[in-house]
Amino acid sequence: MPIFEKYIDELIEKSTLDVPAWNIEKAREGKAAGWNYIDGCMILALLEIYNATGEKKYYEFADAFIDHRVQEDGTITKYSVEEYNIDNVNAGKTLFALYALNGKEKYRKAIDLIYSQVETQPRTEEGNFWHKKIYPNQVWLDGMYMGQPFYMEYETKFDDKKHYDDIFHQFANVVKYMRDPKTGLYYHGYDASKKAFWCNKETGLSQNFWLRALGWYSMALLDTLSKCEPGEEYKAEYDNLKKVFVDLIDSMLKFQDESGMWYQLPALG
Structure with a gap:
């Protein structure tokens, strides 16, 4: 066994x-x-x-x-x-x-x-799900894993793909607001209201990159893609999301320790 x-x-x-x-x-x-x-x-x-x-x-x-x-x-x-x-x-x-x-x-x-x-x-003004009702206006990378693959599977199996655009849009917002262009990594949290005690008051972003959150997010991308049946109508959006996933993994590899593992804070924010 x-x-x-x-x-x-x-x-x-x-x-x-x-x-x-x-x-x-x-x-x-x-x-x-x-x-x-x-x-x-x-x-x-x-x-x-x-x-x-x-x-x-x-x-x-x-x-x-x-x-x-x-x-x-x-x-x-x-x-x-x-x-x-x-x-x-x-x-x-x-x-x-x-x-x-x-x-x-x-x-x-x-x-x-x-x-x-x-x-x-509830959603942020950009259109993303709040992580929790008790955390208004906050988007967390792990929330993308918790919600989006379920959403995509439902749309594929039971709703004739009516809200595919919404799902792709929410991922696009994460890339737009939470990705660091210098490292290719993503910050764990984003507060659209810029009021949370933990966020940068100018960007709304959390202070650091967190390994566990990056893991959740990478699986959010992969699992959502696996539940998607894009056809020709959503081929461009599907291909773009694949590119987002590949870019994230390529970026992560640059911060891999020689042991093959990563630190909990892969890079300084």
Whole structure:
């Protein structure tokens, strides 16, 4: 057995549907995990492992975990649209995968519920989603990962690509406002109002480049591209987003340590 499967199997064995072992903060508190981006990442990973190996135990745990939270009417335990937390959209990606595998109608309803958040999420004056209702006018790189691939998959599968332009526009704004032309790296946060305590009062940008945020953003680009079916109509926008991804990776490589790793602050802002 590959070592990563052994590790994943151990995590599953130590987990319950309410307290997954990988969500260490909730596990230590002994609290039910609810609906959050951490579990969304892990359950989606289990489904990817299932696709790669055909081992049903990964699918069965993933399905049981999400089924435990989604009610028959599509409502989701401990999820609120009105919280307007873009992080909580991330776990919705699991619903597309599971619905394709088993066709549970409640998963389709839950997808629509989360999409209703996307439809009404507050936005900056430039048109980007706020990261959270409690963080008005703020765009974070990790929020692009949490929301845009879900948005793109919904538009591709269920909405006849009606809002592709909006998705491409939001990425274009990140390039315009958050990319540093000197390094090719992106600042973690942007406050369109320029009022946040952490931002530069002239640019609205955070003070540093953050490795984890750059990782989220690179995957946001890749995952959104993978869910897009551009056809001829959106070929130019699709190709441009591919170029944004390649440029980011090329820029990141310039700051790679000789060990092959990166520092948490890859470069000084």
